[in-house]
Amino acid sequence: MPSVQTTTELWESLLAWLDSQGCPDPSKYVQLVETTAGGGRGLVAKGDIPPNTTLIKIPNPALLNTKTLREFYPSHFHTTFSATQWISLHLALQYARHDRASSPVDPAPRDKWWPFILTLPRTFPTVPLTWSIGRRSNEELASAFGIAEDDVSLRERQVDPRLRRWQEELLERMPPSVRVRAEEVEGRFKKDWEKVQEEWKKHCEATPEEKDELSFDFFALGWLNTNTRCVYFDVGGPKVNNLTLAPVIDMINHADGRSTKPIQGPVHGLTFASPEARSSDPQLKDGDELAFSYGAHENPMLLTEYGFSLPANPYSHVDVTRVLEQLFEDAGEEGRLKKGVLQDSQYWGKMTLQPASDSATACADWILLLALRLLHLKLPTGRNPFDTNDAPSGSLAQALGPWYAVVAGDEEIISPLNEAQVQQTIQTICDVLVLETKEGVPRCEELERKWRKEEVDPDLRASLVMLKGVWEEEKVIAEAVAAAGRAK
């Protein structure tokens, strides 16, 4: 493991390496600091910076992506791995090789990016995937992720029972919206790990000396770095591979609503400039933090992908897709067929309750309304229009006609009765959600009180505050949607 370096030391050694890579000195305009607002490290402006000044220029060879990795790996890796898999694998191998290089008996060659890799975080304590991995015993971990028995990380893993309990306690307090997202992130991670583990095993049949170099722990660390720090970068292949790790630019934190972004250029790989004169982004004054928007993301997404949330997030909403899944399931065969209609017409997606805004009251979003209108659409009794053997041709289209008329915008509602049932179901969904949040918030508060008496890591405390924040914002939205419905 590297000796712990201060932010200043890391910055200095990164600058020296960038210089050796032909990169113009970014420290002319920016400085790496520990931010005070809980964002970890961040970059701040040195002096007042004129609009549209290029602050950071990272040349192509210093970027870490599927294009720059190519020359270091067998040619088939390019088609075998996605960008996330390959970059994560590369980081995992470097961590392992660096560990070995620290041993005088078995020095390994250093990677060209090592001074950059050294600046990447070694822990992700606020990301739910970390809790999910951390709370498992070796046996549970091996079975959940299909880790080979001889994986070095299982042999060397030391689990702190208190940390495990704290992580377990956080997982138990995740709102359903966070849980669904966290499971999705974990599913992606698992798929990537399994693919890389399997391919690396094949690769090591020809190079057995490299066998021990891939371990689960280092892959997880590489994957978390890739997932939280990569930025968009067109590598000229499938869209899914359009990403890169970029030194210095990867130190820039997220701020909502910014339009300034890293820019890809033919000569300098990736650059970041101060806002243009006519930009709505604030101009950079001495000491201001640089920022760009990672996307229009709600808190459950920010928390599960990046390990942070925003206290006042303009994209807050409540994802109720899981509730709709259940309602259609409860409606039996007809419910499943109606869900099929929604899927076929691309109207089965994320369904949400939206908060009040300047221009609208709190409400169910359009596709949630469409789904509920179809759920409550009364089909003709007798013949089943979904059954092609039973119903005359054209009968399904006829039965669904009133719904299609709403979809096309020809009608506002299917019928007053259908609309009343839809609104009633929305009220019921809100009531259930409010009840859930009324349990979720106090459970977080109770844990906060309990943790006050223990020496819990500040990052875990911050995670608990974030979970509580999601419960609270969902409560406000569900109550507002219910109130707006009652006022109709």
Ligand SMILES: C[S@@+](CC[C@H](N)C(=O)[O-])C[C@H]1O[C@@H](n2cnc3c(N)ncnc32)[C@H](O)[C@@H]1O
């Ligand atoms: C691309 S890195 C940015 C640099 C990072 N702060 C560091 O210390 O290296 C992304 C990570 O920074 C943190 N982060 C970014 N924007 C943030 C924000 N607005 N509030 C809190 N944390 C933030 C999160 O941990 C996220 O996973």
